[in-house]
Amino acid sequence: MKQLIVNADLATFSGPEGPRAGAEMRSLGLIRGGAVLMDGGKIVSSGLKELVLKHPDAGKARLLDAGGRLLLPGFVDCHTHPVFAEPRLRDYGLRAQGKTYEEIAAEGGGIVSSVRAVRGASQEDLARGLFERARRFLECGTTTLEAKSGYGLDPDSELKMLRAMKAAAAGSPLEILPTFLGAHAVPPEYAGRTDDYVRLLVSEVLPVVAREGLARFADAFCEEGYFSPEQAEFYLKACQGAGLGLRLHAEQFTRCGGALLAARLGALSADHLDRVEDNDLAALKAAGVVACLVPGSNHFLGLSEFPPARRIIDAGVPVALATDFNPGTCPCWNLQEILSIAVSRMRMTPEEALCAVTVNAAHALGLGKTHGRIQPGMQADLVLFDCQDPRELPYWFGANLAVTVFKRGNVVHSTEELRF
Ligand SMILES: [Zn+2]
Known part of the structure; x- marks a missing residue:
């Protein structure tokens, strides 16, 4: 099933193959007002909403509004x-x-x-x-x-x-x-x-x-x-x-x-x-x-x-x-x-x-080619968090801010009624 998440701030970690070292570890690849299009358990398009909406399949996808919250690769x-x-x-x-x-x-x-x-x-x-x-x-x-x-x-x-x-x-x-x-x-x-x-x-x-x-x-x-x-x-x-x-x-x-x-x-x-x-x-x-x-x-x-x-x-x-x-x-x-x-x-x-x-x-885990980034071709493992700034995840210590969890493009957990 094609699904499109819009109105999300993305920490994509997009970039070259290979684990990140030194200063590279501080680059989140943050995209404000982003979107992710998923199909067949994979990410087919991601980035600025305007660009993702141009994908030929975007109009056929089930639409989920993230409400301006943070979307990360599944941990x-x-x-x-x-x-x-x-x-x-x-x-x-x-x-x-x-x-x-x-x-x-x-x-x-x-x-x-x-x-x-x-x-x-x-x-x-x-x-x-x-x-x-x-x-x-x-x-x-x-x-x-x-x-x-x-x-x-x-x-x-x-x-x-x-x-x-x-x-x-x-x-x-x-x-x-x-x-x-x-x-x-x-x-x-x-x-x-x-x-x-x-x-x-x-x-x-x-x-x-x-x-x-x-x-x-x-x-x-x-x-x-x-x-x-x-x-x-x-x-x-x-x-x-x-x-x-x-x-x-x-x-x-x-x-x-x-x-x-x-x-x-x-x-x-x-x-x-x-x-x-x-x-x-x-x-x-x-x-x-x-x-x-x-x-x-x-x-x-x-x-x-x-x-x-x-x-x-x-x-x-x-x-x-x-x-x-x-x-x-x-x-x-x-x-x-x-x-x-x-x-x-x-x-x-x-x-x-x-x-x-x-x-x-x-x-x-030897999964760098398929897991851990929001990029076309990667497995659609995504987590929507109830915050706007990535730094909030460690900051609100002891809290669980995860709202909706996607595994291979399927919603496998959500604390809220999804607004498709
Ligand atoms: Zn151990």
């Missing part, structure tokens, strides 16, 4: 852990009392409690939970989601998580791209035998993941006490050989070599990067790896330090932002909240932050 959340069985409310309360991660883990909390719950849950329950959460993301303007496994940590449970994602994705308008994060943590039954666990993932789980087409990407948690760069490399290279794109949790707690590994393997993104150093940044830039920052987890954990976004942008590495949605360290599905945290705590400009959840986040 791309490029780092989440949204498949889990239970929230970690107990951990949250204990942390508020000043307990450390080790103390919480000793009381039965932490990631091991998420693993226990996922192992005990049915695939149907996990799929239903993700399906319901998918609505929450959509309501906040996220139209594309990367989703990681990694709370199963045994062959059956990891596959169960990935199959649950497939089932939820089939019924949800949210586009869900699955990531095989078998190397998230070493399960208790493999304590002290990390090499054996990595070999198990590669020999028993990866072949099924590849055969059933269960994942688009692979990810590993490269960190002291988790997976060394050598172990992560062994796992990621095998996944790459099976056709998966790569991403990596790198330099979060300690600087242990994950960023250099991501650069060497040609990963799409290196994520967290709290402890990244200048030579890491040079390698990421040279290899075209997107730095994906997830300051929501620092915020929720009450940390005073945040990833060095300014230093990363100034080094010319393209920055993406994501929620890191997960039950332990960031139960936040609203990327608008992450924009606020990025501006207030990492000193990104509002424009840089918006670039980081649209065009750059799309590139972090």
